[in-house]
Amino acid sequence: MTKVSSVDSTPQPPKGAKNRVRLSRRVRGFLALPVAALILSGCTVPSFGAYESNTETGRSTYHLWQGFSIAAAIIGGLTLLLILWAVIRYRRKSVDAIPKQTQYHLPLEWFYTIVPILIVFGLFAATVVVENKVTAEPKPAVTVDVQAVQWGWSFSYPGTNALITGQTTQAPMFEIPAGENVHFVLNSTDVVHGFYLRDFNFSRLAIPGIANQWTFNAINTGEFFGQCTELCGLYHSIMYFRVKVVTPSEFKAWVAKFNTPEGARAAEAAALASKQQLSSIIPTRPTTNHGVN
Amino acid sequence: MTDVLEHAAAEGHSHDEHGHDEHHGPSGLLKWLTTTDHKVIGMSYTITSVIMLVVGGAFAELIRIQLMSPNGTLVNYAQYNELFTMHGSVMIYLFAGPFAFGALANFVVPIQIGAPDMAFPRLNALSYWLYLSGSITMLLGFFTAGGAANFGWVGYAPLSNAANSPGAGADLWIGALLLTGFSAIFTGVNLVATIFYLRAPGMTLFRMPIFTWNLLVTGILILLAFPVLTAGLIMLFADRHFGTHIYEVAGGGVPVLWQNIFWFWGHPEVYILALPFFGMTTEIISVFSKKPVFGYKGMVFATLTIAALSLGVWAHHLFTTGTVLLPFFSIMSLLIAVPTGIKMFNWIGTMWQGEIWFSTAMLMALGFVITFLIGGLTGIYLASPPLDFFAHDTYFVVAHFHSVVMALVFAGLGGLYYWGPKMTGYLLDERIGKSQFWLTFIGAQLLTFPMYILGLKGMPRRMANYPHDPQWKFMNDLSSVGAFLIGIGTLLFVVNIVYSWKRYPAGDNPWDAGTLEWFTSSPPPHHNFYRLPQIRSERPTWDYNHPDKKALAHGHAASEGNH
Numbered sequence: 001m002t003k004v005s006s007v008d009s010t011p012q013p014p015k016g017a018k019n020r021v022r023l024s025r026r027v028r029g030f031l032a033l034p035v036a037a038l039i040l041s042g043c044t045v046p047s048f049g050a051y052e053s054n055t056e057t058g059r060s061t062y063h064l065w066q067g068f069s070i071a072a073a074i075i076g077g078l079t080l081l082l083i084l085w086a087v088i089r090y091r092r093k094s095v096d097a098i099p100k101q102t103q104y105h106l107p108l109e110w111f112y113t114i115v116p117i118l119i120v121f122g123l124f125a126a127t128v129v130v131e132n133k134v135t136a137e138p139k140p141a142v143t144v145d146v147q148a149v150q151w152g153w154s155f156s157y158p159g160t161n162a163l164i165t166g167q168t169t170q171a172p173m174f175e176i177p178a179g180e181n182v183h184f185v186l187n188s189t190d191v192v193h194g195f196y197l198r199d200f201n202f203s204r205l206a207i208p209g210i211a212n213q214w215t216f217n218a219i220n221t222g223e224f225f226g227q228c229t230e231l232c233g234l235y236h237s238i239m240y241f242r243v244k245v246v247t248p249s250e251f252k253a254w255v256a257k258f259n260t261p262e263g264a265r266a267a268e269a270a271a272l273a274s275k276q277q278l279s280s281i282i283p284t285r286p287t288t289n290h291g292v293n
Numbered sequence: 294m295t296d297v298l299e300h301a302a303a304e305g306h307s308h309d310e311h312g313h314d315e316h317h318g319p320s321g322l323l324k325w326l327t328t329t330d331h332k333v334i335g336m337s338y339t340i341t342s343v344i345m346l347v348v349g350g351a352f353a354e355l356i357r358i359q360l361m362s363p364n365g366t367l368v369n370y371a372q373y374n375e376l377f378t379m380h381g382s383v384m385i386y387l388f389a390g391p392f393a394f395g396a397l398a399n400f401v402v403p404i405q406i407g408a409p410d411m412a413f414p415r416l417n418a419l420s421y422w423l424y425l426s427g428s429i430t431m432l433l434g435f436f437t438a439g440g441a442a443n444f445g446w447v448g449y450a451p452l453s454n455a456a457n458s459p460g461a462g463a464d465l466w467i468g469a470l471l472l473t474g475f476s477a478i479f480t481g482v483n484l485v486a487t488i489f490y491l492r493a494p495g496m497t498l499f500r501m502p503i504f505t506w507n508l509l510v511t512g513i514l515i516l517l518a519f520p521v522l523t524a525g526l527i528m529l530f531a532d533r534h535f536g537t538h539i540y541e542v543a544g545g546g547v548p549v550l551w552q553n554i555f556w557f558w559g560h561p562e563v564y565i566l567a568l569p570f571f572g573m574t575t576e577i578i579s580v581f582s583k584k585p586v587f588g589y590k591g592m593v594f595a596t597l598t599i600a601a602l603s604l605g606v607w608a609h610h611l612f613t614t615g616t617v618l619l620p621f622f623s624i625m626s627l628l629i630a631v632p633t634g635i636k637m638f639n640w641i642g643t644m645w646q647g648e649i650w651f652s653t654a655m656l657m658a659l660g661f662v663i664t665f666l667i668g669g670l671t672g673i674y675l676a677s678p679p680l681d682f683f684a685h686d687t688y689f690v691v692a693h694f695h696s697v698v699m700a701l702v703f704a705g706l707g708g709l710y711y712w713g714p715k716m717t718g719y720l721l722d723e724r725i726g727k728s729q730f731w732l733t734f735i736g737a738q739l740l741t742f743p744m745y746i747l748g749l750k751g752m753p754r755r756m757a758n759y760p761h762d763p764q765w766k767f768m769n770d771l772s773s774v775g776a777f778l779i780g781i782g783t784l785l786f787v788v789n790i791v792y793s794w795k796r797y798p799a800g801d802n803p804w805d806a807g808t809l810e811w812f813t814s815s816p817p818p819h820h821n822f823y824r825l826p827q828i829r830s831e832r833p834t835w836d837y838n839h840p841d842k843k844a845l846a847h848g849h850a851a852s853e854g855n856h
Binding site for chain 2: 048049050051053058060061064065068072075076079080082083086087090091092093094097098099100101102103104105108109112113116117120123124127128130131134135190191192194196198199201202203204205207208209210212213214225227228229230231232233234235236237238240
């Protein structure tokens with residue numbers, strides 16, 4: 001004992017009632033801040049760092065994110081406050097002091113068992129509502145077939161000649177109409193890839209043997225960046241693509257271009273060029289076996 | 294300290310001077326190589342796993358240097374893939390797991406229950422040697438022609454098949470996991486058998502310290518989870534070399550099967566890692582608040598609930614595969630927050646109205662509680678499938694599990710500061726320890742907070758560069774500074790060990806702790822005890838030293854009303 005007490009034995013002055021008042025005022029201040037912030041901002045809930053999203057379903061996800069964040073901020077804030085309170089208030093006053101050896105307080109323990117269960121079911125209910133929206137499959141206006149390969153993408157539109165394909169930093173750009181339900185069918189021919197559009201708050205894996213499907217309804221027009229999110233080998237870091245959201249009439253005109261003989265030839269040439277790019281720009285795919293097996 | 298206890302200690306020391314008590318085994322290097330003593334094996338585990346922490350940490354620093362520029366040129370794509378694969382693999386398979394259930398558990402659990410050794414000492418030694426050979430096997434991958442494994446620490450099929458990952462590094466990775474997997478299974482068997490059969494008279498199940506309870510549950514989880522991974526790895530190896538098609542679409546196999554098998558191990562594994570650290574934190578907070586564990590029985594039931602739920606949540610890693618029943622795995626994952634929350638509030642309750650001594654061990658435990666609070670709350674988001682759809686495989690997930698594992702590192706460091714004196718007989722320096730704590734604590738938050746933001750802005754994980762979004766550089770720089778602070782903190786730990794070497798004799802019970810290991814000498818004699826106190830609670834040493842300050846029964850506490 002003697003050795004240790006020399007390590008840390010500064011006796012703490014006893015904390016009085018004054019201290020307690022000051023701290024509880026701080027408690028009120030802490031709680032008042034987020035509430036006041038909410039009211040002052042005219043009920044605009046903060047984004048908590050997330051994108052608002054450019055799809056209807058993505059916006060539902062965004063609102064769910066906000067709800068979870070408010071719950072997390074309140075629960076986390078209160079818990080952190082309790083921890084800090086205990087740490088500040090119950091610093092030891094002397095080396096030999098022994099506090100009351102309380103071990104159980106059943107009503108309190110039941111309280112912090114049951115309340116979290118209720119919160120969890122609340123979060124789950126909100127999750128199910130949003131999940132059903134996100135995974136719903138309304139009648140589509142357009143279907144896009146997406147093929148992921150090492151390390152590029154191809155986008156085709158069944159029933160048309162439209163085909164967009166490209167490797168790595170070519171970042172092939174496909175188009176979809178705004179305000180219409182666009183159905184996606186996602187496939188992979190080699191390894192698992194991830195189709196991720198951050199501005200749409202959405203990702204889905206491309207898995208060999210499984211055709212993953214979902215439906216978007218994009219809101220604003222514009223160009224959006226996407227990339228592969230599931231590790232797929234050497235050039236995973238640069239497996240980019242882009243999506244251009246255009247008005248429905250622009251989209252019709254764009255697809256029609258591919259239906260002329262010139263358009264079909266151009267698409268074919270693009271596909272061929274993309275393949276050549278793969279073999280010329282990326283020659284270093286590790287295929288050597290170095291005498292193994 | 295009472296006379297009797299000091300007498301017992303003196304007895305231990307006098308035996309020590311005559312060379313390893315009555316035990317006349319080999320000494321020096323031969324002792325370390327041939328021992329079946331759980332304490333020496335525990336020390337070997339501790340040293341090896343801390344070395345692995347430093348190795349894995351070095352990989353992390355390289356990754357962070359690479360990401361300090363949108364077009365980082367420190368390593369190329371292939372090397373980057375190897376780096377993060379080996380960072381994750383070393384940290385999870387070679388550091389966190391073995392440290393959690395092999396190092397401190399091996400040393401402390403038998404002593405905490407008044408046992409002379411583990412139930413199967415030779416199996417225990419085999420566990421260690423399998424672990425060491427597995428660790429060497431995995432790292433040898435760097436010396437093969439194709440480099441180390443580079444398909445991520447999760448090794449998703451079909452990227453991990455022979456066509457996509459032809460190198461020997463991948464096979465060494467699989468071999469290493471088989472070796473360390475068997476090591477873990479044997480340790481699990483040993484822990485469960487020891488705790489069920491070797492408890493001292495009076496040590497009923499509900500008088501076991503929480504740390505021992507958690508290791509019992511960890512042992513059971515190991516037995517349920519690790520064989521599944523081992524089987525999955527053998528099938529992966531067969532796919533690679535014997536022409537089977539278990540994960541190959543071409544032969545009628547299913548790539549997602551690997552993900553299911555891997556995470557059926559992988560999610561219980563999260564708790565196999567976490568429960569021992571929860572236990573360490575519980576012990577430390579109780580001792581340094583000078584109070585019994587608040588809600589002891591609730592704590593045990595929370596641990597059992599976490600273990601049960603952890604077997605039914607694996608597919609929350611598969612939400613974006615489009616192949617799993619989303620609501621089921623969502624509610625199961627969300628529910629884990631409840632027992633985890635109970636633990637959190639029990640830790641606070643233990644400190645409440647206590648007399649908190651801010652030793653380095655206690656600071657580390659508090660570092661755990663706060664960092665784990667952040668990691669736990671961000672985990673709740675990911676249990677919700679729509680939120681997972683936009684956060685999956687981004688830095689948000691990376692930040693979430695780094696908050697969690699950094700919390701575990703705090704608990705582990707706390708455990709070393711707390712039990713290190715029992716293992717070596719000497720205390721670590723408190724001043725260096727506290728500097729280490731603050732560096733690591735600030736570093737850990739600085740590491741993860743920018744990662745959360747980057748993830749929400751859309752930075753996917755496992756990216757060697759990000760030329761399309763150069764504005765991410767600032768956040769990445771902050772994160773890297775955090776990683777460097779953690780690195781300096783870790784160096785300080787090494788400095789502390791060297792500086793404190795045989796400097797501050799610990800005595801039997803430097804912390805006035807309550808569990809059995811503090812009743813015997815530091816380090817304990819060959820078979821741990823010359824005598825035992827009466828065991829009438831989970832704190833026999835405390836009851837012995839403070840007979841008038843026993844824990845209050847249920848009724849007493851309830852009548853107190855509000856705090």
